[in-house]
Amino acid sequence: MVKEIERAGLPVVHMCTVVPISLTVGANRIVPTVAIPHPLGNPALSIEEEKELRRKLIDKALKALTTEVEEQTVFEQ
Amino acid sequence: MGKYRVVHYINQFFAQIGGEEKADYRPEAREGFVGPGMAFNAAFGDKAEIVGTVICGDSYFNENLEAATKEVLDLIKSFEPDIVIAGPAFNAGRYGMACGTVASTVEKELGIPAITGMYVENPGVDSFKKDIYIISTKSSAAGMRDAVKTMAALAMKLAAGEEIGASAEEGYIPNGIRVNFFEEKRGSERAVDMLLAKMAGKPYTTEFPMPDFDRVEPRPAVKDITKATIALVTSGGIVPKGNPDHIESSSASKYGKYDIEGVFDLTESTYETAHGGYDPVAANQDADRVLPVDILREYEKAGKIGKLHRYFYSTTGNGTAVASAKAYAAAIGKELVADGVDAVILTST
Amino acid sequence: MKLELGNIFIRDIRFDSVSKVEKGILFVNADELRDHLLEDENIKSVSLEIARPGESIRILPVKDVIEPRVKVQGSGGIFPGILSKVSTVGSGRTHVLKGAAVVTTGKIVGFQEGIIDMSGPGADYTPFSKLNNLVVVCEPVDGLKQYAHEKAVRLAGLKAAAYLGKLAKDVEPDEVKVYETPSLKEGIEKYPDLPRVAYVQMLQTQGLLHDTYVYGLDMKHSLPTMLYPTELMDGAVVSGNCVSACDKNTTYHHLNNPVVHDLFAKHGTELNFVGVIITNENVYLADKERSSDWSAKLAEFFGVDGVIISQEGFGNPDTDLIMNCKKIEAKGIKTVIITDEYAGRDGASQSLADADASADAVVTAGNANMLVSLPPMEKVIGHPEVANVIAGGFEGSLQQDGTIVVELQAITGATNELGFNKLSAR
Structure with a gap:
């Protein structure tokens, strides 16, 4: 899903727990989250x-959206 | 019932006209079978018959692709076939391209089922395996007998409009469409056999080759987040309480679009999850744990972001086919762009 | 460790005034069993039904299926840590009522339970259509929370199976099979030239209706560990999950784990089956990394040449599967993985959520998204209306005449990733 919205022309930050799946399917901006449920x-x-x-996680997401990336990037900090 | 009418497409070599020196041979139609067509007729028994054979040189076909395709197609059409068989082309590259082009064009333009046969490394395989059934053959004409048997069987099924089984059953080269069927042995026994072969360095065939995932170029960053409109999208299945659109708990057939104008917090009494793939208790108690509306409203008020988009989009990622998810996301993306959204936060469970 | 399994073949179940096993028939005193199950104060009502192979019966929503067994000799009892005290099982002798099972149903807990059809096209996809089933319909007391509801029904199923199993204690088995696993050292001495193989079994551990218990321990709280294969046969592992019922292991599956049985079939002749490594599929990424590190470490420590890895579920567990595969291959150990696919109703989509080039030997149990139409049955045990909300169902799944159109994923055990069935896909 991430990829198709990005293809439509918008930067997307993917907030998810299972980062390896996100990397495999091709999200470009990734923020790791707490747990699946x-x-x-x-x-x-x-x-x-x-x-x-939640604020801390959203801050990371906003940082990801305002950071230029060349390749798939996981925003850990 | 009469016999099915079959038209057979072959090249100059299998028509015994000549080898490379005759490769510029122009399209020609003959009544009845020619060359390998005899074996096909034998395999059909009383079910079908080759009513005509269309022959074309491989060089002529590939060098005059458009014109040759049309000429060949017209000749095929003149026999009014129920089914068309091209080749088999084994590992002959130009013949494979010709067979693939003829068979796929026959299906597309004449609406008549068509098949061919090739060796798996024939360049025609990659070009056409998604369009038509290509029976897997040996690399040379020494494999003619097996190829004819498998191709004839599949051709008869197609002519009769029967359901086509999995590639492993029917003998065609996997075309990316996964089809269920019952194996001879149960899965655990197949796994033990496969492991014994793998440990011994013997050949084995995986039942599912690993896919390649495509990539998208990252979009430029948001320049000024304090002026940006941010939309929320989730595959975590957050919906208004009662799931008004009946989004399925697994294998979702749709996505929901929900107005959150004036909503500052998702509470236990107003929102829930429709997702069947995870323990729903935490999300049902407080859906902000999946879709952080509360904090984004706070940030909107504080001027940390421009605006939270009026609608959020939701579907369940659980067991939902990639193709469906792709289609929903493409539609959502288009709407968001049209609505002037600048960036998206997508949450997954 | 050595276990004798004494199979008593059951060809019918009947209600009678005395519970007993006689000449292949399982007689059940329904009142006695019902009273036994009603001792749990969270259960409001219990009714018992019989569903035989070929009958026009549909059961839904199915929570678990359990084979009745009893320990005849050796330490511990069936379902240790849950019904019996914690004590190592897997040795001595166990009797099995082969061909019979307990199936639990009743009010839906979540939207994750399955369907069993005893005849018709649906019956081809579930192994449980071939068994004589005692169906336990359990309704919870009003207002019972989901976790407690799930637990009450889970325990009721196990208790019913143990009740029936006890009837087999003094019955002479129709056949006796022996399964033996030597210690690592003995195995190496005994089979110096055979390739050494372990089985890595992944267990679903993600919360409500997604949990698995090992000697009573919720497996999400454990690091990967090892079991003798025969421990599984005595109920060391119990199912607490039926989400997308097609690829979840019921307790019946654990008791009859097909990978264990097929490895035993070649043990001592073509390979040396050293044991089972059990691991979990947790919801935290750190857990996934830690557990897959651990399973790879255990495989390395056992000095095996190859492993079979079976998954349970799909979606995020695809990542656990790929991590296990990648890390074990990186140790120079050959792997074969067993999974199933979610390739869309048309079969054209990506089948797995995660992938890696090292996963080059895959056995698939079929595409769970395939649609099936289940014609109406004369009798429905349970609650047919949940067809619209269970995983694999959709609004309109249940049609006017009782036909149910669902994806294969709604059928209990249809694409089991232990490789229990013959269904596959290409």
């Missing part, structure tokens, strides 16, 4: 902690 959350945390976790 809750990529952007963690039920073990308090609501506020969870929001903070």
Whole structure:
């Protein structure tokens, strides 16, 4: 899906847990997430902690979208 | 019932007109069978008969592709066939290209089923295996007897409009379409046999060759994120509570587009997941864990991003065919571009 | 470790006033078994039905299928860590009611359960249409949460199977088969010239209706480890999953693991089967990396020449499969992987979510997206309306006349990745 939206002309950041699949299928901007059933959350945390976790992940995604890339890039930091 | 009418296409060599020196031989039609056609007729028994043979030199065909194709097609058409057989071409490159062109054009333009046969390394295979059935043959005419038997059997099925089985059953070169069938042995036994062969350095055939995935050029980065409109897309199946579009839990046949104007938080009572491939409890409690609407609204208010796009798009990635996912994404991408969206966050589970 | 399996062939199941096995017939006192299962306070009602091969019966949503077995000699009991105390099983003697099974159904837990047809075209795709099934219809008490509901039904199935299994304890088996695995050292001495082979079994461990238990331990919390193959035959591994039921291992599959049986068939003649490495398929990437590192390490440590790797499920577990394959090949060990495909209804799409060139020996159990039309049956046990929401179904799957049109993935065991069936694809 990532690839087709990008083909349509938009930069896409793929936020997913299983980074190897994302790399295999060909996403260009990848942000690793928490776990498959809750990529952007963690039920073990308090609501506020969870929001903070989500903010950090979104910050990474925004950074990915504003970074020029030449090849498939995983934004770990 | 009468016999099926078969037209056979062969080159100058198999028509016994001559070798390379006669390769510029022009298209010609003869009544009945010529050369290898005799073996085909024998294989058909009383089911079918070669009513005509069309012959063309390989050089003439390939050097005058368009004109030759038309001439050959007209000659084939004149016999009013039910099915067309080209070759087999074995490992002859130009003959393979000719057979592939003739067979695929017959199917496309005349709407008549057509098959050919080639050695797997014949350049005609890669060019035409997705368009027509190409029976796998040996590299030389020494494999004629086997080739005729397999080609005749498949031709009869096609003529009768029967369902065509998997490549391994019918003998055609895999064409990228995966077809189910029942093997002789169960999977675990086939795995043990394959492992014994692999460990011993003996030949074996994988049942699924690894695919190549294509790539897309990365799009330029967003210049000013504080002015950008960002859209959310997910394959995690987040939908309004009750799944109004009935998106399937697996193998989704559609995607949903949902208005989130005025929505600041996805709650347990308003949103859920339709995805059947993961433990849904966490996502059902708080769908922001999959689709982070809450934080993006916060950032929108704080001016960290320009705007969160009014609609989000959702489907279930679970067991959904790549071709379907591709089609949905292409449609979604087109809409997003038209709506002036600048960038997309796509979340997967 | 050495286990004798005494098979008692069952050709029919009947309700009667006394539960017993006699001349190949399994008699069941329904009231007694029902009362036994109702001891669980989370279960509101239980009804029992019989479904025989060839009958016009459809069962859905199917949660698990279990073969009745009983330990006759040797340590431990059937389903150790769950029904019996934790104690190593896999040695001594076990009796099996071959040809019979317990099938659990009842209100749907998620949207992940399967279909079994006892006749018609659907019956060709599920191995369970060939068995005499005692169907346990379990309804939960009102308001029971999903996790507790799943657990209650899982335990009910195991208890019912153990209840029936006990009836086989003093029955003379129709055949006795012996399975023996020597220690590493003995194996090397005994078969110095045979290639050494291990079996890497991947177990689904992703949460609700996606879990697997090993001696009662939720396998997602374990690192990869090893089992003697005969431990599987005594119920060391129990299924807690039926998501896209086509390629999930029921408990019946674990008890009758076909890779284990087919490796044993050539053990000592063409190969030396050293044991089973079990690993998980977790939802965290770090877990996937750690577990595949571990399975490769174990394979290397066992000094094997080759392994067979079986997957459970599809999608993100394709990555676990490819990681296991790649890392084990990198140790110089030959691999064959068993998987299934999601190539679209037309068969034209990419079959796996992940791929690697080292996966050059693949056995496929078929394309699970293929559509099948299941004609109406005279009797439906369970809840037919869930056909529209189970994985593989869609709005309109259940038609007016009772026909169900679904993808193969909705049929229990249809594309089993242990290689239990003959179905394949090219």
